[in-house]
Amino acid sequence: MFRATETGKALLAKNPASIDNETLKSYPSFVEFQKAGSAGQTKAEKPVAEAASASSATPEEQIDAAQAVLHSALSGELLQRILDNSPLFFEQLIVDLLVAMGYGGSHESAALKLGKSGDNGVDGVIDEDRLGLDRIYVQAKRYAATNTVQRPEVQGFVGSLVGFGANKGVFVTTSNFSAGARQYAEQIPQRVILIDGARLTDLMIEYGVGVRISREIKVKRIDEDFFGEG
Known part of the structure; x- marks a missing residue:
């Protein structure tokens, strides 16, 4: 590192x-x-x-x-x-990122469904597609780097999914997940994606959330077709 x-x-x-x-x-x-x-x-x-x-x-x-x-x-x-920002900012960031990735249909509808903390163990729900045929439940934890998310927290989130009759969830944190938490998420029948701080920032950069292009470099090569006489 x-x-x-x-x-x-x-x-x-x-x-x-x-x-x-x-x-x-x-x-x-x-x-x-x-x-x-x-x-x-x-x-x-x-x-x-x-x-x-x-x-x-x-x-x-x-x-x-x-x-x-x-x-x-x-x-x-x-x-x-x-x-450095508030938990509310973090929740809005997750909205922006999920919409940029193609979830939620529109920014307005996504924003109405996310950001309601304390709702039976989930922080929000977002449509997987524009028609709302399926939904993804979201848990967002803005933790310091030293506060690793352990298996019981992921288990609690999965328990909430079962309560809602859902089988898809995304657990986002600014810190990390323990090996036990990751192993548990891989073994359960529900599809739960764990996004740690490193993966979160990679996605933000990839989808242009919270960043802008400062400089572009174009690498050019010889066009062999242009110089071919045959």
Whole structure:
């Protein structure tokens, strides 16, 4: 697991054209990191390692690596923003996300059905399709990262589904699920999807909820058909 430092976040906020060794050498902590890594290398190994660091990755691979760093930083910031806001904001966020994913028919109808906390163990219900032929029950827990959702909480949610005669549910949390909770959800006849904080932010980024495009990079290649004479 990697976590961006405040220095790293400050660098990302500048939207640098590239992040390479030359850029990072301006940071004393990176220089110390390089020294520590090279301390155990022989004189013959050092040039090889430096060459591999400089030239082994293609430009596209470097772009992918930079995008992964940006994605990770954005996910962390999204999760913190969610925790900084109210439970009502969190419930509205779930509405926005589910509608963006194609559930609920329309934003207005979805918003009327979600956000009613304490309704017999569920936080809301949303139509699976525009005609309302099937419904999905939702439980939303805005927990700190250290407050892991355990099996009894998932069992309680499933018990509520049985009470409603439902067989589909989504349990969303900003924290994590224990191994016991995940194992239980996989074994029951009801279809219950567990969405933890990491998966939640991934879906938000994928469906454009709470984020916007800051910059796009288009990678172009030779059009072989254009240059083909045959």
